[in-house]
Amino acid sequence: MQNGKGAPEHGAQQHARLSVCLRCGEGRGVVVDDTAVVVAFYVLAVLTLGSALMVSLVRDLIHAVLFLILSFVGVAGLYITLSADFVAVVQVLIYAGAISVLMLFAILLTPRSARDNSAVSYRAPISIVAGLVGAVIIFVGLKTDWATVSEEDRFPQTAAEIGKALLDPYVLPFEVASVLLVIAMVGAIILVRPGSEER
Amino acid sequence: MISLEHVLVVGALLFSIGLYIALSRRNAVGVLMGVELMLNSVNLNLIGFARFIDSPRPIDGQVFTVFIITVAAAEAAVALALAVSVYRIRQTIDVDRLNILRW
Numbered sequence: 001m002q003n004g005k006g007a008p009e010h011g012a013q014q015h016a017r018l019s020v021c022l023r024c025g026e027g028r029g030v031v032v033d034d035t036a037v038v039v040a041f042y043v044l045a046v047l048t049l050g051s052a053l054m055v056s057l058v059r060d061l062i063h064a065v066l067f068l069i070l071s072f073v074g075v076a077g078l079y080i081t082l083s084a085d086f087v088a089v090v091q092v093l094i095y096a097g098a099i100s101v102l103m104l105f106a107i108l109l110t111p112r113s114a115r116d117n118s119a120v121s122y123r124a125p126i127s128i129v130a131g132l133v134g135a136v137i138i139f140v141g142l143k144t145d146w147a148t149v150s151e152e153d154r155f156p157q158t159a160a161e162i163g164k165a166l167l168d169p170y171v172l173p174f175e176v177a178s179v180l181l182v183i184a185m186v187g188a189i190i191l192v193r194p195g196s197e198e199r
Numbered sequence: 200m201i202s203l204e205h206v207l208v209v210g211a212l213l214f215s216i217g218l219y220i221a222l223s224r225r226n227a228v229g230v231l232m233g234v235e236l237m238l239n240s241v242n243l244n245l246i247g248f249a250r251f252i253d254s255p256r257p258i259d260g261q262v263f264t265v266f267i268i269t270v271a272a273a274e275a276a277v278a279l280a281l282a283v284s285v286y287r288i289r290q291t292i293d294v295d296r297l298n299i300l301r302w
Contacts, residue, residue: 106279134215141207184273188280
């Protein structure tokens with residue numbers, strides 16, 4: 001994982017190693033063939049899905065949050081195998097860091113009801129619905145003829161390109177996102193302000 | 200070898216697990232965990248498309264992912280503030296017992 005700023009010669013060296021590693025897959029086109037990347041993908045996929053399953057199986061909600069963090073880190077690793085390094089770092093920072101800590105705070109601030117991770121009684125129809133939705137998505141994803149390309153080294157560096165895209169074609173959504181964050185922050189503060197429940 | 204279909208299958212499985220969690224939890228924070236897992240699976244699909252799909256500007260998928268992560272952070276902050284605020288009034292965040300809006 002290279003970063004755009006910081007130590008440039010170190011980043012360039014890492015980038016060279018990364019592109020060599022990406023090209024050693026002998027250019028079969030739409031697939032990634034490097035053995036280490038493939039093994040890492042399968043291990044991370046099993047880790048992500050297994051800990052996501054454990055979120056629904058453990059009894060204690062604190063343990064559920066810990067498994068959720070593990071699942072988020074697994075998704076970040078999957079991003080790295082798909083050569084999205086900047087998004088992987090953002091995922092670790094925001095999901096595994098900020099959102100999980102927010103959830104832990106919410107669990108600890110609601111002491112009497114929070115620790116129980118029990119499910120509702122009508123679990124069978126819910127699992128049928130979830131399985132059907134997953135089956136439909138898998139069917140569509142496998143049956144569609146995706147227009148894939150044969151670029152091996154597609155993203156030499158993603159952070160700089162994401163920054164350019166945020167400031168050139170996506171500058172309006174970028175500004176709207178900042179306004180949204182301010183609104184959400186002010187709203188969260190007003191919701192939990194002491195005395196706001198008496199009105 | 201990894202192709203786009205592998206990524207899509209992992210994303211679909213993660214989405215259905217998240218959907219099951221979001222529908223079946225009693226605790227409001229547990230419901231939020233399921234929603235976050237579903238958002239993660241959508242992000243994984245977008246990253247897969249950015250890596251494999253023929254496009255004039257392939258970085259767009261990663262930019263969309265950054266936006267989705269931003270909106271998810273705002274949503275999590277507001278939802279957890281709502282959970283704490285509801286707990287102060289009703290002494291519970293069990294979503295089966297939050298029925299004051301029902302008539």
